[in-house]
Amino acid sequence: MDRRPDLQGQGRFKRRKMEDTDSRYSAESDDDGGVKVGNFAQPTEVKPKKEDLDARPSRHTEGIDQLVEKTSKKKRKKEEDAEEASDPYIARQHEEPLPKKKELDPRANPYLAHRYEEPAEDEGSYNGYSNGYGRPTNRMNGVSNASSLARFPRHKSTAAMAKNAEDGPNNPFSGQPLSSQYFSILKTRRNLPVHQQRDEFLQMYQKSQFLVFVGETGSGKTTQIPQFVLFDDQPQIQRKLVACTQPRRVAAMSVAQRVANEMDVTLGDEVGYNIRFEDVTSQKTILKYMTDGMLLREAMNDNNLNRYSTIILDEAHERTLATDTLMGLLKEVAQRRPDLKIVIMSATLDAQKFQSYFNDAPLLAVPGRTHPVEIFYTPEPERDYVEASLRTVLQIHASEPEGDILLFLTGEEEIEDACRKIRLEADEMIREADAGPLTVYPLYGTLPPNQQQKIFDPAPPPSKKGGRPGRKCIVSTNIAETSLTIDGIVYVVDPGFSKQKIYNPRIRVESLLVSPISKASAQQRAGRAGRTRPGKCFRLYTEGAFKKELIETTHPEVLRSNLSSTVLDLKKLGIDDLVHFDLMDPPAPETLMRALEELNYLACLDDEGNLTALGKLASEFPLDPTLAVMLISSPEFYCSNEVLSLTALLSVPQVFVRPASARKRADEMKSLFAHPDGDHLTMLNVYHAFKGPEAQANPKQWCHDHFVSLRALQSADNVRQQLKRIMETHEIELVSAPFEDKNYYTNIRRALVAGFFMQVAMKEGNSKTYVTVKDNQNVILHPSTVLQTESDWLLYNEFVLTTKNYIRTVTTVKPEWLMDIAPTYYNITEFGKGPVKSALQRTIDKVRRKEATKGRKR
């Protein structure tokens, strides 16, 4: 462990100039109806000035105009102590004698629950999903009957030729007669802005391997460009496909459906999509929409992406980890495969950066089709952005013409709180000032889907005939910035903050921080007001702050994340020389070093930084390396069935639900499942109970009654099946100790150590604080833990840095396990003097004494 991959000399941050962009919002006069919203300066034209982009993640926390202290949270009413509830699910500690199996109430018996029948594999939901990525495409020469297309010269076609083929009478790809619906869609398609530049696009596409395509919202790029490519690239001739990647699953699915309609084919035939758990493609497929993560997975088993003739990366400006990794990979693949064409599609802001990254690729820009949005700034900085946003929303409701409101806040609690206050104030306005009705909806990712759907309900009608019109106000996290589009929004209120992930490689912690947004984000938010008609955006900061304080674009994820998973991916993608791998924004060398170090400790990389057998195996799993290593090691601990369930549970959203209205009952229900050794085993108890006959009789009711999330558990089931299949493919044994075995739970806790030995904290003296081993961070238990006893050593799943340093989802472990299972990491000579070292030394001494006693007895 003394040799580490040498990372010296690669710590340069790339700096690239940002050019002026053309994306600005037109400013219109402020006199519609003579209504002026007080407290706002005149609308101003937005034109970002030239600025360098510093590639380093911002670690500062100061606000936009000034550091805004959040209003102190209302102290919650102390809830009365819950009555001692009887505990049918509590797992017994094995020190106690076990009751005989027959005496157990089946409902109370987690053992019976854990031996649930493995459900028959539902092929339907997987649609032939297979692990064999890059399987040969045995497609027949699909379009022999499409005469109009057969004459197409590959990579020499024109818009006129395409138009001719599109005009029918038969479908150029399937040969079938075209429907009347097709021709009606075709008419609207030809009105899209991109259509005007079809020839220009084709010429650039034909002459260059890389092409950067810039199109604003409403240009039609996501649906049309892949079709333009299809006519010219003719992937079916070579039995290849055109891929178009999306950062999000819903987008991949819905766009594929739309394009299938446009091309008058059945979804899954010529046009399909591929997301995790769902492969809706067939031998016929020539255009495939997919998530960027999915294409990355495929690339791991097909390093040259040989299945594809053209790859289109859509929404590249969002700079997800997968997009960035793919871009770096495609730069290399392009050299090995001169026949592969690559189109990068992005919003305007980053165009030049993409161009220069892809060897000065040609750029084509197409205007969007949106309505103008007036921007208002506050003349003075706001001290409290939550208070200011409430005031602004109410002011809009009081004095602006009809139209819905979208307010951006940072998190669930803030949003729910704001919704309550707006409702209260609005009711008063209706009573006292005859204001129109106002419906307020919260919106955030963890909200159940049926409640998320409510935001699409129409605004309320006037309360009486001829009364003032009603409107709706949506209070949302960043989810409404990109993932969800709500039509009918006319007013956007933007306080200028969002929660962002930050990674600190020094202490290996990812944390969420309320931070100022970027100019790009602010523009995106404002744009949400102009989807259906001209709108207004109220920014709760000064114009000066916008110009001077906000960074141009949000730092890409690759600069804000722990990269161990990405580094493992890159190794599997055949990138040997990470140091010279050309990422668009190279991460801090310390981050890369940390990732390599972690993977080395996990034995996924050897001391030379090469992928080990374990590393190869770990990369087969769609999991973080820690979880993958834990899962792969679990048969050694005779509990791979259980660890498989646990891994699935740790990969899905929180299983426990705790609605504000029923916190006490939710906590009571949770305590029914509590295991004295911690949260991991508690989650396992929930899962086993969920798979038991009582819960399966009516899962929805059972989950509701027990305050657990049906969605999360079903999703865990899904993940479990996928992981199980991968285990079977690679012949990783599925084994369990009998539940009566006194080591049943100990085995699982020891297996946890095999992956999470780097995430362990030790108790500090008699206080409630813990200190993480090696990184020496002071941490406390997250309030959600079920742990009652104060254990000296805890293994944690997550380090959550919010108001305090929390460790969340914890399990008690023993120091002798740590040294036994992870001897390299717990090599005592590598610890500096301190409480951890002394504690480890005491453990060694204790073990030695025991051995000695044993020896004498013999």
Added chain:
DNA sequence: CATCCACGA
């Protein structure tokens, strides 16, 4: 006493 932005495999 007190509890996580959004995605993805």
